[in-house]
Amino acid sequence: MPDLLIELFSEEIPARMQQKAAEDLKRLMTDGLVDAGLTYAGAAAFCTPRRLALTVQGLTAESPALREERRGPKVGAPDKAVAGFARGAGVPVDALEERDDKKGRFYYATVETPGRSADAITAELLEKVIRSFPWPKSMRWGVGTLRWVRPLHSILCILSDEEGARVVPLEVDGIAAGKTTRGHRFMAPDAFDVTGFDDYEARLKRAHVVLSAEERADAIWQEATSQAFAQGLEVVEDRGLLREVAGLVEWPVVLMGSIDDAFLGLPPEVLQTSMKEHQKFFSVRNPKTARIEKFVTVSNIETADHGATILAGNQKVLAARLSDAKFFWENDLRVAQDDGLTAWTDKLSNVTFHNQLGSQKDRIDRIAALARDIAGAVGADAGLAEQAARVAKADLSSEMVYEFPELQGLMGRYYAEAAGLPAEVAAACEEHYAPLGPSDDVPSAPVSVAVALADKLDTLTGFWAIDEKPTGSKDPFALRRAALGVIRLILTNGLRLSLDRFIDAQLVRQKKGLNGGADAADLQALDALVDAIADHGVFGAALRSVLDRIRGTDNEKVGDEGSLLRTVGDKVPDLSTDLLAFFHDRLKVHLRDEGIRHDVIDATLAMDGSDDIRLLVARAEALAAFLKTDDGENLVQGFKRANNILTQAEEKDGVEYSFGADPKFAEADEEKALFDALERAQAAIDPAMQAEDFGAAMAAMASLRAPVDAFFEAVQVNAESQVLRRNRLNLLSQIRSVCLKVADLTRLEG
């Protein structure tokens, strides 16, 4: 059972590609070995900046021999066909056997494939893997034709067992495999031989190379935190940076340096971002003041002066970088203090948001208008919400955000504070982008919520208005994320609002923006329409009332075929319905993650008020809880039975049985009991529904379970007497309408 060791030694591999490259090497080699008939006990892959390595332990020494019988042409077939078959099977013609089977007498060949040595299999496979390696980007070099991530210098490939190590014979583009590698580029550049994985790893460590990326990352983190701790400080955790830095060094040496006092007044996020993005430094924080006072850099070499030269150089570069940042910060602060943030917002009229949807300034105007509309529904002051929306994106004009786009929002908050704006407005500058990801915190301050909702709804309605909806996996404007953001803002804050009203108003604003050159009267009419939607809430009715009003004054002009108002009237309700359906889809995904069945959601979506997300979810949660009880599950069965009988009867008779049933025609006790139960349930359900207490409504519904079951047990609905039959069908209809008040139970599966 030999062990296999492979090392592909090259010029520096980009840090971001290393982990996946190691995984790919392991997968491609082990899959290939198994496909070739070998087995192995274990495998592990490693990567440093200059090498990809793989160890496979307990490999079988050779693949098993295979014996296979193949049927050829019929006996008597032309000689040429027989010879061709023998050649294809790799046996001489006289080795063919003749045998009978159901269809006649045929030639048979016995093909024996001898086992192959692990050496031969590995050599062939490794060459193939190297030549087709899935690097995200690869290159050629010199006069060669081979592609690798950077020039490949040597291949180490050995199989080792009790008898020692042997080189697997293999050559790729002039590079012959051997048993030699090299240590650290500067600290141990000489070549040395290795005999197996343990020897390889140990010798590398003596040659100042730590093979395992996790080991390098752990060593960096240990050393960094202990150096910080010794000075009463803490390292700001950043796993992505740690992984990257571990991919930039073979021999990590941690050095802690100071940040010049002149820069300590910069916001900590600015220090952190500048140091991370430009220098790949970790930030070191004083836990008492939360200020970032020092940095940790990781060098790749031990030096006689214990890193003094390296640290001095790094500090110098940092100082130059931070001078730039400080320059931006001070300039920005001056602008914010002197001109407020509106000057920056105004500058955004020169920045395109989207070629159809206008400039960033146009967008801000629309968001501000919507934020004002929404404010009341989220408990925010309308004036503050509008003000916040007007300055929330002002920092896009600042020098700092130009340099560090990832600081957008956060810088807005600092600059809004500097400009003396209200605290709610400053907070909204930072918080209105949230939530971005599904696990991001959701803002709760009302002004922030109003702007965050307006921002996302403006994006969604805008792209809906120009028909740029997400398709399949393509969602270039992150519209799914925006819709989920709206849903989470509503649910986390328990907001009750009718989305339709805001979607409609914003769609009309978008249409107005898209038709900027239209007739002034039309545009004015659209403004009136937006106001009417805001007042009445329903798009269709609002449009009609506006149209009527305008028709009254100028009957000829507005509402003609092809006019802007008519187009808006025709198209916007469809867009609005479509966008609401998109919200419903996102909500389904969101609730499915919370464990609510899709048919339960469908049953609630079919009810009125489906543009009120909070109400929808309350209904779905109550129904899901209800269905988990015995009474619930059985009542649904009873409901379905009632509904089936009723539907069949209604189809047959061509009438709808919706007259009130009369208890005086009740014959059986069970029938009377059901009348009583229905009356009691009705009395409990109506006020519960009024109060939107779906739990209570469903509990009342559950009380129908026993009477319904008993009714079906004892009573024949389709009685001979037409009076009795009609009365019983009307009773079933009453059960149906009571049950349907809470959710559309017909949509439940099973």
Added chain:
Amino acid sequence: MAPTTPLSPPRSFQEIILRLQTYWAAKGCAVLQPYDMEVGAGTFHPGTTLRSLGSTPWAAAYVQPSRRPTDGRYGENPNRLQHYYQYQVIIKPSPPDLQALYLGSLEAIGMDMALHDVRFVEDDWESPTLGAWGLGWEVWCDGMEVSQFTYFQQVGGHDCRPVSGELTYGLERLAMYILGVDHVMDMPFNDPDAPIPLSYGDVFRQTEAEYSRWNFDVADTDTLLRHFEEAEAECGRILAKDADDPKTGKRIIMAHPAYDQCIKASHIFNLLDARGVISVTERQAYIGRVRALAKACADAFVQTPAGGVSATQVEDAA
């Protein structure tokens, strides 16, 4: 191999340049002189752009004065200049020990590899105006980017076969680090003990201010726009000429004169950009026009002897 003991530290900007010249000359490079036209980077020198095409081996090193009008700061910024120097090395095919050769050059200019932290950090290079790209690194020394290291994969839309290795040193930044200077204008240009010691500022402070003013506010945009159009037209006109010269009866494809016009157009575009008269959308269009010229020149160059066409092939073609 690089010397085992570090050399004495250099004392001036020019000494660093001289040592690089000596080092790369010793490694077999032809030490060329700067190209006599305004370019944005050493890569534009035909000794790199054109010579990286075709199969003919090539090894050259040179200083190239480079101009980036938008980077002008009137000589006041410690690190930014609208006119600066690049040191460029180009070797085709890229030798297997190019990294070692490069590190040797750092030792030659006084860097002790046992004391510094030198790293090769991923940085892929792309020049949209030249239709060129390559893979490589920016080289960091103690956290500072000191060079760009690229294996050319494509130039002027042509695959590079063989591949050239290109090294670009930002001379001012590198020299400031080695000489321990914080403001570029304070850097000694010649030997500080010379009878007339000159600083970088003595040589360039005034010109930086003059050119900054001209680049940003004075250059006549109508004239520049016209010059751009003229250069573009002339490039096309040159390349449209029959390869056979009626006067000498020889086959003379004028790839280099055409490429001069491409360089000119590229620099005029940079000036227009600094004047702020090019909008975001127009920008892409201008870059595309320069790239079209670069591609046409590359197409022409690979038809020439220096571009790898042998004399017999030329006769066959004729």
